[in-house]
Amino acid sequence: MVNRLPNRTDARAIPGYTAADEERWVEEPPKKAYRTSFERDRARILHSSALRRLGAKTQVVAPYSDDFVRTRLTHSLEVAQVGRELGQALGCDPDVVDAACLSHDLGHPPFGHNGETALNELAASIGGFEGNAQTLRLLTRLETKKFRADGRSAGLNLSRASLDAVCKYPWTRQDAPLQADGRQTRKFGVYEDDLTVFDWLRSGNEKYAGVRCIEAQVMDLADDISYSVHDVEDSVVAGRFQLRWITDPDQRARVIEYTRRWYLPGADDDEIDAALKRLEATQEWVPAVNGSRRSLAALKDMTSQFIGRFSTAALVATRKEYGDEPLTRFNAQLIVPRETEFEIAAMKGLATAYVMTSEERQPIYVRQREALGELVALLQDTGDQYLEPMFAADWNEADTDEARLRAIIDQVASLTDASAIEWHSTLVQGKSYRTELF
Structure with a gap:
C-alpha cells in the first residue's frame, strides 16, 4: 500500500x-x-x-x-x-x-x-x-x-x-x-x-515602519552567530592566529579596539574584556590548534557549543518576556541579552583584528577595488557590448544615464570573485585570466 x-x-x-x-x-x-x-x-x-x-x-x-x-x-x-x-x-x-x-x-x-x-x-x-x-x-x-x-x-x-x-x-x-x-x-x-x-x-x-519582523530578527541573529564563530574557526585552521594570543596584553587590546570600533561603538573596553574572559573561562575554549584530529575536533566542538550558547540565551530571554505563544511577524521582538551581544561581538572582533585588517591583505583589497572601478568604467564606455543579455536589456530599456549605470552595477554585482577577475583581466587588461593577481 x-x-x-x-x-x-x-x-x-x-x-x-x-x-x-x-x-x-x-x-x-x-x-x-x-x-x-x-x-x-x-x-x-x-x-x-x-x-x-x-x-x-x-x-x-x-x-x-x-x-x-x-x-x-x-x-x-x-x-x-x-x-x-x-x-x-x-x-x-x-x-x-x-x-x-x-x-x-x-x-x-x-x-x-x-x-x-x-x-x-x-x-x-x-x-x-x-x-x-x-x-x-x-x-x-x-x-x-x-x-x-x-x-x-x-x-x-x-x-x-x-x-x-x-x-x-x-x-x-x-x-x-x-x-x-x-x-x-x-x-x-x-x-x-x-x-x-x-x-x-x-x-x-x-x-x-522601520521595525523588522521577528523572522528578520532571527535571521539577523543567526547570521551574527554563524559568522562570529565560523570566521574564527576558519582563521585558526588557516593558521592566521591562535586564541592563546589574546593572553598578551597588547594583542588583547588590539582585539578589544576592533570589537569596539567595528561592532560596539561607544562600548566600554572593560565590558568587552569581560565578554572575552567569559568565553575563555568555558571548558570548550581552545587556546591552540596544532592540526591534529583531536585539536581540530576540539575547535569544532567549541564552535558548536558557542552556537548553542548564543542561540539558547536569546531563546530563553525572549520566551521569558513573551511566554510560550507562537511568535510571528510583529507580535514580538527578539531579545538578545547584553552579555550575549558582547560575546558575539568579541568573537567577530577576533576575526577582524587578525584577518580582515591584517597588513598583508591591504594591497589585495586595493587591487580588488581598483579592478571593480576599472571594470565599471569600461562597461560605461562600451554600453551593452559586454553585458550579459538580461543586463543588456535593462541597459537598453533605461531612459536615463542613472538607470543605465544601475544596470551596469547590477551586472558587476552579480559576478563571482573569479568571473570579476576574469572580466577585468580580459576586458580591461587584455591579459589571460590570473587569479593570483588578487
Whole structure:
C-alpha cells in the first residue's frame, strides 16, 4: 500500500500567519500540492542561480585560496540551519526563516564587503550600493521567475512574509535611523526605484515602519552567530592566529579596539574584556590548534557549543518576556541579552583584528577595488557590448544615464570573485585570466 502525502493548497491556513502574509506580488493560481506557500518560497530560493553563485563569492578568505574555506554559500547554509531551529523554537514558520537566511547574502558582490564598499562609491550618484538592498532587488526583479502584467519582472515572486523576513534594514538610505553614537547608519534595505515592491511587502503593517519582523530578527541573529564563530574557526585552521594570543596584553587590546570600533561603538573596553574572559573561562575554549584530529575536533566542538550558547540565551530571554505563544511577524521582538551581544561581538572582533585588517591583505583589497572601478568604467564606455543579455536589456530599456549605470552595477554585482577577475583581466587588461593577481 502506497503512503500518500495529504493534499493541501496555498490557501491553507498556516498557524500564526494571515492570508495577507502568504500573498504574492503577482497573483498565482492555487496549487494542490504537499507544500505550503512558504515551503515553495524556500524552494525557489534554493533553486535560484543567485544562490549557486554564492559558492564562488568571498566570505572572509577568497574561495579559490583554500579547498575547505567557507564561501558565501556554505555560510548561508549554516545561517539557515541556525536560524531555522531558533525560529521554529520561537513559533515562527521555519520555512520563512530558512528562506530569509538562505537569501540574506544574495545581493553581496564579488570580493565580499570590500567589493560592496567599492560599488557603493561607484554608485554614489545613483543612491549608492548596499548588499541588503541588492538582495531585495534581486529577489523582486533580477532573478526572474514571474512577470507583472506590464511585462516587467516580478523576480521570484515570493510571499509577503518571506520577502519581509529578508528585510534586515526596512528603510531607504534617506530614512536610515541613527546609531547609538548619533551617526546615521550606512545600512539600508531598498533603493528608491524598488520602493513599489517594498511598499507592497510592508503594506498592512505601516504602523511598524522601520521595525523588522521577528523572522528578520532571527535571521539577523543567526547570521551574527554563524559568522562570529565560523570566521574564527576558519582563521585558526588557516593558521592566521591562535586564541592563546589574546593572553598578551597588547594583542588583547588590539582585539578589544576592533570589537569596539567595528561592532560596539561607544562600548566600554572593560565590558568587552569581560565578554572575552567569559568565553575563555568555558571548558570548550581552545587556546591552540596544532592540526591534529583531536585539536581540530576540539575547535569544532567549541564552535558548536558557542552556537548553542548564543542561540539558547536569546531563546530563553525572549520566551521569558513573551511566554510560550507562537511568535510571528510583529507580535514580538527578539531579545538578545547584553552579555550575549558582547560575546558575539568579541568573537567577530577576533576575526577582524587578525584577518580582515591584517597588513598583508591591504594591497589585495586595493587591487580588488581598483579592478571593480576599472571594470565599471569600461562597461560605461562600451554600453551593452559586454553585458550579459538580461543586463543588456535593462541597459537598453533605461531612459536615463542613472538607470543605465544601475544596470551596469547590477551586472558587476552579480559576478563571482573569479568571473570579476576574469572580466577585468580580459576586458580591461587584455591579459589571460590570473587569479593570483588578487
